Amino acid sequence: MPFTYNRTVRFQDTDAAGVVYFANVLAICHEAYEASLEASGIHLKDFFTHPSVAFPIVHASVDFFRPMFCGDRLAVKLMPQQFSGDRFEVTYEVIVAEVVVAKALTRHVCINTSSRSKRELPDEMRNWLEKS
Amino acid sequence: MPFTYNRTVRFQDTDAAGVVYFANVLAICHEAYEASLEASGIHLKDFFTHPSVAFPIVHASVDFFRPMFCGDRLAVKLMPQQFSGDRFEVTYEVIVAEVVVAKALTRHVCINTSSRSKRELPDEMRNWLEKS
Amino acid sequence: MPFTYNRTVRFQDTDAAGVVYFANVLAICHEAYEASLEASGIHLKDFFTHPSVAFPIVHASVDFFRPMFCGDRLAVKLMPQQFSGDRFEVTYEVIVAEVVVAKALTRHVCINTSSRSKRELPDEMRNWLEKS
Amino acid sequence: MPFTYNRTVRFQDTDAAGVVYFANVLAICHEAYEASLEASGIHLKDFFTHPSVAFPIVHASVDFFRPMFCGDRLAVKLMPQQFSGDRFEVTYEVIVAEVVVAKALTRHVCINTSSRSKRELPDEMRNWLEKS
Numbered sequence: 458m459p460f461t462y463n464r465t466v467r468f469q470d471t472d473a474a475g476v477v478y479f480a481n482v483l484a485i486c487h488e489a490y491e492a493s494l495e496a497s498g499i500h501l502k503d504f505f506t507h508p509s510v511a512f513p514i515v516h517a518s519v520d521f522f523r524p525m526f527c528g529d530r531l532a533v534k535l536m537p538q539q540f541s542g543d544r545f546e547v548t549y550e551v552i553v554a555e556v557v558v559a560k561a562l563t564r565h566v567c568i569n570t571s572s573r574s575k576r577e578l579p580d581e582m583r584n585w586l587e588k589s
Numbered sequence: 590m591p592f593t594y595n596r597t598v599r600f601q602d603t604d605a606a607g608v609v610y611f612a613n614v615l616a617i618c619h620e621a622y623e624a625s626l627e628a629s630g631i632h633l634k635d636f637f638t639h640p641s642v643a644f645p646i647v648h649a650s651v652d653f654f655r656p657m658f659c660g661d662r663l664a665v666k667l668m669p670q671q672f673s674g675d676r677f678e679v680t681y682e683v684i685v686a687e688v689v690v691a692k693a694l695t696r697h698v699c700i701n702t703s704s705r706s707k708r709e710l711p712d713e714m715r716n717w718l719e720k721s
Numbered sequence: 722m723p724f725t726y727n728r729t730v731r732f733q734d735t736d737a738a739g740v741v742y743f744a745n746v747l748a749i750c751h752e753a754y755e756a757s758l759e760a761s762g763i764h765l766k767d768f769f770t771h772p773s774v775a776f777p778i779v780h781a782s783v784d785f786f787r788p789m790f791c792g793d794r795l796a797v798k799l800m801p802q803q804f805s806g807d808r809f810e811v812t813y814e815v816i817v818a819e820v821v822v823a824k825a826l827t828r829h830v831c832i833n834t835s836s837r838s839k840r841e842l843p844d845e846m847r848n849w850l851e852k853s
Numbered sequence: 854m855p856f857t858y859n860r861t862v863r864f865q866d867t868d869a870a871g872v873v874y875f876a877n878v879l880a881i882c883h884e885a886y887e888a889s890l891e892a893s894g895i896h897l898k899d900f901f902t903h904p905s906v907a908f909p910i911v912h913a914s915v916d917f918f919r920p921m922f923c924g925d926r927l928a929v930k931l932m933p934q935q936f937s938g939d940r941f942e943v944t945y946e947v948i949v950a951e952v953v954v955a956k957a958l959t960r961h962v963c964i965n966t967s968s969r970s971k972r973e974l975p976d977e978m979r980n981w982l983e984k985s
Contacts, residue, residue, distance in 0.1 A: 467623055468637050469616045469874055473770045473867035473923050474834075475638045479778040479827075480751070480865070483744040484601045491599055491660075501660025505600050506607045506737045507903060514743040518782035524837075527869050528623075528633025563743075570738075573788075601744070603737035605791050605902045606966075610733055611910040611959075612879040619876070638869045639771060646875040650914035656969075659737050695875075702870075705920075731887055732901050733880045739902045748865045755863055755924075765924025769864050770871045792887075792897025 460496065460589055462489035462533040466525050476524035483519055486549040486561045489533035497585040510579055512565040519561040529553050539586045543567045543575045592721055594621035594665040598657050608656035615651055618681040618693045621665035629717040642711055644697040651693040661685050671718045675699045675707045724853055726753035726797040730789050740788035747783055750813040750825045753797035761849040774843055776829040783825040793817050803850045807831045807839045856985055858885035858929040862921050872920035879915055882945040882957045885929035893981040906975055908961040915957040925949050935982045939963045939971045
């Protein structure tokens with residue numbers, strides 16, 4: 458069962474076309490990633506605030522099938538997958554009223570933040586990948 | 590009992606200082622306002638997407654007492670008050686672990702969006718103000 | 722010669738990792754698209770604010786090669802291309818100090834906003850595509 | 854002569870009401886502050902990315918007189934003022950076509966970021982305050 462993040466579309470997510478601004482859909486998917494990490498016991502403040510090990514996004518893509526409006530209740534399903542010792546990918550489905558309105562993916566690489574050199578995924582991330 | 594909106598600080602709320610970017614605190618307060626409207630039965634899409642009657646903010650202010658970090662669980666307490674036939678104000682307290690970390694207020698005026706002239710608050714807003 | 726949009730990285734573009742938040746790179750590319758439309762004589766307010774014809778993004782992707790920091794001076798090069806009567810694509814290169822730090826693309830489809838049905842690109846967009 | 858920052862309203866600044874989202878006006882004012890610091894010779898990356906001395910905002914307010922639309926060319930005039938050894942305030946006027954459409958202010962306090970204790974303004978900030 459994929460992890461599901463529930464999120465109502467807020468006014469600040471929208472633009473003058475009356476719908477969610479395209480890049481904000483990726484930001485909402487990243488919120489789902491954060492919620493999933495937190496659900497597996499990871500401490501978000503330590504994970505994201507000046508950490509020594511980080512997982513920057515090296516690629517992201519998103520397909521839009523239907524517009525999203527202020528007040529829409531989104532369910533974001535998240536499926537992470539490890540690719541190699543230092544890389545993983547997360548795919549996302551954004552669903553409104555049982556219809557998939559967008560799909561996205563983010564590719565991450567594990568680095569030491571001081572040197573920005575690649576390194577193996579730490580245990581807490583392997584654990585998250587296995588459980589998700 | 591004031592309406593309370595619960596919200597986890599997300600990575601996109603933060604800035605390179607490692608804490609929530611100051612203007613995003615007002616955006617989080619606006620989310621609380623939206624959640625409160627929704628809880629009183631107002632349909633957010635109609636309310637915010639090209640409506641004929643709107644409640645633009647004419648003044649906003651915010652005081653910051655402590656920084657907020659990614660992963661912090663915020664409780665935003667919201668207290669609206671009507672001031673005249675066409676105006677109301679909302680005050681907000683942002684709380685982390687029972688400590689008030691910020692206070693904010695937004696002042697709104699009711700307008701016809703086509704003419705942008707002021708008008709009396711409609712019944713659904715009077716109702717929300719009385720119940721909140 | 723591709724259109725180039727110059728933009729300094731602002732504090733609000735960054736996140737607690739100290740670099741530009743990933744989805745904001747797509748937003749910065751969209752700014753370049755807006756600047757290019759404006760340079761070809763298109764009136765941005767009419768184009769983007771409740772228009773009758775719109776060009777929503779149906780796909781976006783972005784590759785990140787190096788992090789971007791507050792104060793970095795970005796040059797965004799933009800290359801649009803028409804694909805069919807109702808579709809076009811824009812590719813972007815984000816450059817800092819002559820190094821490509823990110824590449825992105827957005828795919829757009831032309832619609833009537835009231836019906837949301839596809840339609841041919843209007844003359845001003847064909848003109849922009851030819852000149853760019 | 855106050856420092857003036859020129860900025861075109863972008864699509865991502867707007868919301869489903871078709872105008873600039875209220876909190877984004879404060880973010881645009883902060884961009885003017887950053888541009889003014891840069892113009893006085895301050896290195897923005899060092900100033901804003903995990904610095905040892907920082908100037909967090911303890912209070913902000915904004916008054917809105919007219920809505921701002923996508924494509925509007927804003928001129929933001931900025932007037933900083935020192936209040937005590939460790940505090941300063943910046944007032945902002947946002948102007949479209951010679952009409953003031955918003956006014957804002959931010960109050961800052963100087964801290965050591967490791968201890969978060971207050972400290973005297975460093976010379977580069979005194980210098981900026983005197984010249985601005």
